[in-house]
Amino acid sequence: MMPELGKYADAVLGSYAVSIALIVFVVGWSLWRGAKVRRALAGVEARAGKGAEAKKHG
Amino acid sequence: MSLWEYSNPQKFMQLSRWALPWMAGASALCLVGGLIWGFFGTPDDYKQGSTVKIIYLHVPAAMMAINAWVMMLIASLVWLVRRHHVSALAAKAAAPVGLTFTLIALGTGALWGQPMWGTWWAWDPRLTSFLILALFYLGYIALWQAVDDPDTAADLTGVLCIVGSVFALLSRYAVNFWNQGLHQGASLSLDKKENVADVFWFPLLVCIAGFVLLFVALVLLRTRTEIRLRRMNALLARERMG
Numbered sequence: 001m002m003p004e005l006g007k008y009a010d011a012v013l014g015s016y017a018v019s020i021a022l023i024v025f026v027v028g029w030s031l032w033r034g035a036k037v038r039r040a041l042a043g044v045e046a047r048a049g050k051g052a053e054a055k056k057h058g
Numbered sequence: 059m060s061l062w063e064y065s066n067p068q069k070f071m072q073l074s075r076w077a078l079p080w081m082a083g084a085s086a087l088c089l090v091g092g093l094i095w096g097f098f099g100t101p102d103d104y105k106q107g108s109t110v111k112i113i114y115l116h117v118p119a120a121m122m123a124i125n126a127w128v129m130m131l132i133a134s135l136v137w138l139v140r141r142h143h144v145s146a147l148a149a150k151a152a153a154p155v156g157l158t159f160t161l162i163a164l165g166t167g168a169l170w171g172q173p174m175w176g177t178w179w180a181w182d183p184r185l186t187s188f189l190i191l192a193l194f195y196l197g198y199i200a201l202w203q204a205v206d207d208p209d210t211a212a213d214l215t216g217v218l219c220i221v222g223s224v225f226a227l228l229s230r231y232a233v234n235f236w237n238q239g240l241h242q243g244a245s246l247s248l249d250k251k252e253n254v255a256d257v258f259w260f261p262l263l264v265c266i267a268g269f270v271l272l273f274v275a276l277v278l279l280r281t282r283t284e285i286r287l288r289r290m291n292a293l294l295a296r297e298r299m300g
Contacts, residue, residue, distance in 0.1 A: 003098055005108040011173050012111050015166040016097070019115040022165075023089075023272070026158040030276055034283040041290045048293050051300070 065142035067285045074278045081278060085271035092264030100257055112170045113254070114262055118269035119162035120229075123191065126156030126273060127219070127226035130198075134216035144281065146212035147288065149219065150202050151280030155273055157195035164188060187228040194222035208288065 005012050063069050096114035103110035133149035136142055167185065168178040179185065198218055205211035253259060 001098075003108070003111075005111075006102075008107050008109045008173050011169045012108050015112045015115055015169045016093075018165045018169070019119065019162045022158050022162050026155060026276065027272075029154075030279050030283070034279055037283050037286045037290065041286045041293075044290050044293045044297075048297065051297070 062140075062142070065136075065140070065144045067144055067289075070144050071282060071285060074282055078275060078278045078282075081271050081275035085268055085275050088264050088268030088271060090268075092261050092268050096258075096261040096265060100261060103258075106174060109170050109173060110258060112166050113258060114265045116163060116166040116170060117262060118266045119159045119166065120188070121266065122269045122273050123156055123160040123163050123188070124226050124230050125270075126152050126159060127191065127195075127222060129277075130156065130219050131223045131226070134212075134219040137212050138216045143212075143288065144285065146208075146216070147284035148277060148281045149215070150212075151284050152273075152277045153195055153199050153202070155276045155280070157192065157199065159269070159273070160188065160192045160195055164192060184229065187225050190225045191222070191229050194218070194225055198222065208291075 093114055097111055100111070102108045130149040130152050133145040133152070137146035137149065164185075167188075171180070172178050198215055201215050201218055202211050205214060254262065
């Protein structure tokens with residue numbers, strides 16, 4: 001049940017909205033960037049592995 | 059086992075892979091639990107009314123904004139003295155998280171200040187030093203982006219971090235140094251008379267734990283990303299040369 005915030009409702013709800021939005025943004029951005037870099041590294045590693053294999057077998 | 063072994067990227071990746079889910083889970087539990095407890099389960103303050111509920115966001119965010127910079131300072135010093143790459147990357151990874159906490163502290167402070175002080179902003183010592191800290195975070199992030207060579211970037215940002223530490227300390231102690239301005243003294247104190255009432259104190263402690271754990275989880279996650287990025291750049295450079 002929602003507590004009675006009275007005349008300060010805007011300040012309280014605004015604070016929670018701003019903070020939660022910023023936290024969600026930094027968490028989401030960190031996860032997205034982490035996944036993007038992991039995928040990119042996997043691609044580069046696969047290429048490097050193939051290159052090394054090709055060199056080994058002439 | 060020495061602590062320095064974790065400056066080896068492989069060791070760090072192993073440890074952080076194990077620790078990250080625990081930190082993230084504990085952080086989510088504390089943050090959600092603490093905020094629900096604080097928002098729904100605590101009474102209004104006799105002076106501040108319902109705006110006291112902002113304390114559960116403002117105080118932990120402000121604490122972590124300063125502590126994040128202190129962590130960056132320690133990591134930068136480790137880099138400058140011992141040249142461990144993981145520490146430089148951890149400092150880089152912490153900066154956007156610290157900036158986020160600083161913005162939360164500034165935003166919630168303004169939203170609380172308007173009904174309580176009658177103004178969104180005042181050039182008060184603590185508020186001003188916090189604003190400068192936010193600018194230092196921005197400068198630190200921009201400097202990492204501006205320099206191509208990662209070791210040079212780590213050196214320069216390390217020096218910037220040392221300089222910015224003055225403002226991180228000022229943000230913490232400004233109220234004590236200059237006994238003027240609108241911002242009140244610390245909400246938390248070991249002196250029971252000075253400390254906030256228990257009814258607010260316990261949920262606040264849970265929220266502080268949530269913010270600390272969130273910071274650790276995000277820094278681990280972001281440092282892992284930075285280590286991968288560094289490895290990828292090294293492989294790409296080798297590819298270009300070969």
